[in-house]
Amino acid sequence: MAMSGMRGLSVFISDIRNCQNKEQERLRVDKELGNIRTRFKNEKALTPYEKKKYVWKMLYIYMLGYDVDFGHMEAVSLISAPKYPEKQVGYIVTSSLLNENHDFLRLAINTVRNDIIGRNETFQCLALTMVGNIGGREFAESLAPDVQKLLLSSSCRPLVRKKAALCLLRLYRKNPDVVNVDGWADRMAQLLDERDLGVLTSSMSLLVALVSNQHEAYWSCLPKCVKTLERLARNQDIPQEYTYYGIPSPWLQVKTMRALQYFPTIEDPNTRRSLFEVLQRILMGTDVVKNVNKNNASHAVLFEALALVMHLDAEKEMMSQCVALLGKFIAVREPNIRYLGLENMTRMLMVTDVQDIIKRHQAQIITSLKDPDISIRRRALDLLYGMCDVTNAKDIVEELLQYLSTAEFAMREELSLKAAILAEKFAPDLSWYVDVILQLIDKAGDFVSDDIWFRVVQFVTNNEDLQPYAAAKAREYLDKPAIHETMVKVSAYLLGEFGHLLGRRPGCSPKELFNIIHEKLPTVSIPTISILLSTYAKILMHCQPPDLELQNQIWAIFKKYESSIEVEIQQRAVEYFALSRKGEALMDILAEMPKFPERQSALIKKAEDTEVDTAETSAIKLRAQQQSQTSNALVVTDQSQANGAPPHVGQLSLVKMPITSSNVDDISADQRLSQDNGTLNNIDSQQPSADLLGDLLGPLAIEGPPSSSGHPQASSNPGIEGTAVDATAIVPAGQDASSVQPIGNIAERFQALCVKDSGVLYEDPYIQIGIKAEWRAHQGHLVLFLGNKNTSPLIAVQALILPPIHLKMELSLVPDTIPPRAQVQCPLEIINLHPSRDVAVIDFSYKFGNDMVNVKLRLPAVLNKFLQPITISPEEFFPQWRSLPGPPLKLQEVVRGVRPLPLLEMANLFNSFHLIVCPGLDPNPNNIVASTTFYSESTRAMLCLARVETDPADRTQLRMTVASGDPTLTFELKEFIKEQLVSIPLASRVPPTQAAPMSPVAQPASAPSPAASDDPGALLAALL
Amino acid sequence: MIHFVLLISRQGKVRLTKWYSPYSQKERSKVLRELSGLVISRGPKLCNFVEWRGLKVVYKRYASLYFCICNDQEDNELETLSIIHHYVETLDRYFGSVCELDLIFNFHKAYFILDEVLLAGMMQETSKRTTLRLIAAQEELVEAAKEEASSLSNIIAQATK
Incomplete structure (x- = not known):
């Protein structure tokens, strides 16, 4: 069947197919795009037929994945063509090329509306289809009443009305107010009496969307849904063309049952009874047959029925029937059914009291954890996670650990997180918990997030009984030849804190501990080195009586890192070195970490976030949450935690x-x-x-x-x-x-x-x-x-x-x-x-x-974000500095009221803003010289130089010189640096009595005076 | 609801895309890249569902073509799978044992038919007969317009002779 009449398009498609490689294809496409572009330029000369052809070509090219950034207007303009063929192409290409956020669509609203309210039903269909597929908020506001009219009109044919129903559904999603009209619920109920199954299916979809948001207005629809379901299930009065593999419209059945799941319950005993009869028939009467497609359709209905039964909290008997079915499903060979069996069993956990029956299937579920299909393994993991409690935690967690070694990368992180949470939640004893986490780190270190080892440290710190055990375990892992860096971190931390508790055990003297930890240092990254340094300081402190050799060894390390280019490490090295020379005083300062305040597990919080991806917000779950059943308590407690003042360890510090x-x-x-x-x-x-x-x-x-x-x-x-x-x-x-x-x-x-x-x-x-x-x-x-x-x-x-x-x-x-x-x-x-x-x-x-x-x-789109570090040599610096003679390109100011900062910290501050300090340029060690490049459209890349002269006798004042090739830039940069150095807000808040030692001596002229900064408006102005 | 429908060949060539949720051009290409890799690489005896970015992709392979529909997590997967098959059957009936080549050269027909089967990301018409009747009616309209145009141009051609 050739493309009727559009030879050019067929030829183009053939050409593309004949391209030997991607490059050729691109050339052909570029040629065609060039051609179309030229043709569109002279739009008047185009016949409607040609225009149509080019627009189709554009869509084809777009589909191939090429950027088509022109011609949208031509596609949209075809919508207003008077004849059907052009209009049809205009509508369909527009709805494929553009999305609802596209500006061009606005241009079409009027035409679309005219088509909808016009008398031509084929035009109505085209317009409704496009609006239904890509209509946005503006369409919702201007078209909803017209679309409603079509849906309710008795003179419209079904082909228009079914489109109107779904179009209205789209508009409702964009703006829920479109159905907030009096009497709409009654009309919705009337729509369910519809005889045409096309219209009824569309209307049912609309109803599902409405009741999922709020069901109260739609109680009158409930009995009608049950009637519809009865009619379908009994195959009464269903036209042949609406049966699919002998099943009366499975889609309508599924939708009807979905709608029913949004009503909390069914009060009327007669309705309830008829519904249960139908459900019973579906549960019992669905057989597995040879034809895959028939199976898919019948099981679509079956699974929806299961969901509805669970939702309605049916009698115990029917429930166990469901569990039995699911138990059967998770063991069948057909992978789809197995997948859905596991998925629905997980849902079942949330609503009913059937955990014990589900637990009987534990072995089978664990088998699915080894299925070749990752989709199925995910479901199995979720289900195991959901069904875990104190009675089976050990078994399940051990299975997860075992599986971890063979699991693919895509699942390892989730797997280790889940194992960690279960271990924490259901640990029969805490030493088991420590075992599990260390095993996790050992087996899948790359996938164990920091939260996991932080949590174990918290537990150990807060449980004295656990400390020697954890330290001993950590020590054991260090004997392994190659251990993961996370293991180095956690072991080093634990041994630093609690290593001394191991006392006289073999291999646990301070010196031995130090040696085995220090072995790892050459292979670890910077953050870990910081932890190791802390550990060394602690080991040194616990070494009583002092071991001079060890002390010298550790001091040598501190000395070495004193000149580390990593600020964090450098600072630790310097400070630990200084502290450790204090002898006795060290004991006070480096004392054991205080207990962590009891806090909610960050892991569980994280799991909750992951659940966003995995758990489903089905009607069932929503309901479960509304009733805040305990199975979801996790979410609930979490929220209340987050609402209250969060517990905090702010005061915690290693040093007292x-x-x-x-x-x-x-x-x-x-x-x-x-x-x-x-x-x-x-x-x-x-x-x-x-x-x-x-x-x-x-x-x-x-x-x-x-x-x-x-x-x-x-x-x-x-x-x-x-x-x-x-x-x-x-x-x-x-x-x-x-x-x-x-x-x-x-x-x-x-x-x-x-x-x-x-x-x-x-x-x-x-x-x-x-x-x-x-x-x-x-x-x-x-x-x-x-x-x-x-x-x-x-x-x-x-x-x-x-x-x-x-x-x-x-x-x-x-x-x-x-x-x-x-x-x-x-x-x-x-x-x-x-x-x-x-x-x-x-x-x-x-x-x-x-x-x-x-x-x-x-928004943090601040000046320093447009600075890029640059280091320049003295040969470059001085000529530049001299070439900028004075104001307005070079500005100087004496700044007072500076927050007193050690020079090193000030340099770090500058560096953090990408103002890179160039040491050695200024002969005076009390001065800082820095350079950077500033980028903006007006200045392009512009070199900026700054010099700060400090007074070692009075750190609250300094002289600052800033230079660049642009006067505004010089001024703004100078003010920016000043803002960073001057403690404006501090001054405004310090109560008068305390102000003396801390507040600036005098405010610099351009900074707000204390009086001004008491005024919120002025302060805001200064800050913004 | 259905967020998008994709037809991808075994070689990863795109044969049809339909987006019911607003994705920008950039996002669309990203989705295509990600999903074609994910779906095509799956073995033959696995289930038809892939969990992807908090959504669920239901797919089925017919000869060299993968039909993929992405819907919400909580949607009924088998229902969606049946939609795919229903669409394929409709195409099959329209083209008379449809093959990939039909869909390449007549991709516009595939779009027309899809627009009769799905709307707003929901099932619109479950009767193949009704769908095909509507498609036939549309084609008649196009033909009629063409005849009218050619007869008009004849008249004009004759008048200006």
Whole structure:
């Protein structure tokens, strides 16, 4: 059957098929695209036939995977053609090429509407099809009433009405208000009396969508659904053409039963009885036959019936009938049925009290864990995970561990996480738990996330009885020839803390412990080296009486790393070295880690996130959650945890608050402050995220806050700045109206994101907004991750970018609704036009239940993101420096009221903003010289130089000189650096009595004076 | 609901794509790349379902072609599998034992028929007879328009002679 009449298209397709390779194909396609482009340029000369032909070619090329970025207009314009053939092509090609977010579609709304309200039924069909397939919100708003009219019209033929029903379903998904009209529910019920099965099928789909959102209005539909189901099941009055392999429309049967699952129960005894009769008939009467297609259809109906029975909480007898069926299914050879058997058994766990019967099938399920099909193995894993409890935990976890060695990579992470959680939840004794986790790390170290070993450390730290056992186990693993780095971490940590408890066991003297751990050092990565250094310090401390040889060995290592280029390691080496020379005092400072506060397992939290991918939000599950049955308690408790003030280990630090470092001073002052103020968030704010990574790695550093040297701004001045800002406008605007409180400190999250490229921007009990950014020269590519943490959708989601004038920002469309437990990604493109310190703000809002939440969040598209490190030699530096003689290209300012920072920390601060410090350029060791390249559209790549002269006698003041080839850039950069050095927010918050030692002596002229910064507006202006 | 329908050949060539959820061009190519790899590499005796990014892909191979439908996790997998077969049967009846070549050169017909079977990501018409009757009616309309056009152009041609 040749393409009637369109020879050109057939020839083109043949050409493509004859291409020997991809390159040839591309050439042919490019030629054709060039041709089409030229033809479209002179559109008037095209006959409708030609236009049609080219549009088809475009679709074909598009389908092959080539970018077709022109000609959309021509496709859309065909929609308004007067004749059917062109119109048809216009509609179908448009709906294939474009999606609902495309601007061109708007142009077509009027034509589409005219086709819908016109009298020509073939045009109506075309229009309804396109709107049903790609119609967006605007279509919903302008077309819904017309579409409803068609659906309800008695004069329309079924072919139009069935399309209208599904078109309305699409519009309802885009905007639920389209059916919020009086009497709609009655009309919906009338639609179910429809005799035409095409219309009835479409209407049933519409009903499923409506009741899944809220069923109350639609009770009158329930008996009609049961009637329909009866009619189908008994094959009464079903036209031959609507039976499929002898089964009366399996699709309509499935949809009808799906609709029934959204009603909580069936009150009327007669209706209930008739329904159960039908269900019983389906359960008993479905046989396995030879024909695969018939089997598929009949089992589609059967599985839906099973789901409905489970939902209705049928009598015990019927339930055990279901379990028996499922038990049969998970053992059959047919892989589809086995898969669905496992899947439905997992669902069954959630609703009913049949665990014991399911447990009888444990052996069979474990067999499926070794199935050649990964889909089936996944289901088996989920089911085992779901059915695990104290009685079978040991068996199941051991099976999982065994399987881990052979499992493919795609499953290992999930597998190890699940094993870890089960071990934690159902451990008969804690030593078994430690065994399991160490085995996990041993077998699948690459797939054991940090959370897992953090958790075991927490358990061991908090359970004294466990400590010698864990240390001994860790020591055993170290004897193995090649161990995973995670094992090195956990062993080193455990032996550092508890190695001394092993006392006189062979091979456990401090020296032996040190030697075996130190053997691993050459092979491990930087974060692990940091842990090892802490371990050495601890070993040294526990070595009583002191072993001079060991001491010298360890000191030599500290000495060696004192000049490490890794700041974290360098700092630890320096500090441990200094501390360990203190002798007795060391005991106080390096004492054992205090117990971790009891906290919810981050693992379980993570599992919950993974469940988003694996678990299904079926009607059954929704219902289970509504009733908050215990099987889902995991989710429930979690939420309440997240709502309350999260427990925190902020105060935790390896060192018991030495009074030596100025940094620690700041922190304790902060804590005092926060207590004075009674502010909830402050202690919290030392740990920007509630994740364990921060908690566990943080304490290992001397200062407490995680990787403080990396983010000096955020850590040495935590909380304070955050709360100062919180006090102003950067808090949820709807705070009064709703009870939704952000989790964590918004301002601090922002600060952290200013120096790193991914992290959490905002979080509250319902949503988490994450950010991931890539910066290239003057462009930025940012992705917002909007994650719905709940089991119900977030609606009316809106994000509005308020860009400052120097940034061009384009946010891709943010969906109106975020489905339960889903995460959507919204890319945001940024172009930096010219230098400025202004900050972009995103105005974000959503609705959850009755809570309308609105927050304005600063986006970390700040000046330093457009800086790229560059190191330059003295030969390059000095000519440049001299060539920029003075204002406005070179600006100098004496800055007072500087946050006192050691020189090294100041250099780190500069480096963290990509202002790379060039040591050795300035003969005076108290001065810092730095260089960087700034990128924007107006300046292009521009070299910037800065020099800071500090006064060792008074660290609160300095002289700063900034130079670049652009006056605005010089000024903005100077102000930017100043903002980083001056502690504006600190000054504004310190109560007068405490202010003296900490607040700046005098405010620099351009920074807001203390009086001004008390005024939230002024402070905000200064910050934004 | 169904998020998209894909027809992919054994060599990974795309024969038809239909998107019911809004995917950008970039996302579409990514989905195609990912899924063709995932589906084509599966062995013959495995089940017809693949879990993918929180959704479920139901697929079935007919000779050299893979028909794939991606729907939500909680949708009835066998129902979707039956949709695939129903669509294939409809194509088969339309073309008379359909083969890949038919779908290559008449890809527009495959689109027309799909639009009669599915709409808004839902099953629209379960009767093959009705579907084919509607397709035949559409073809008649196109033919009629063509005849009208050619007779018109004849008249014009004669008038301007």
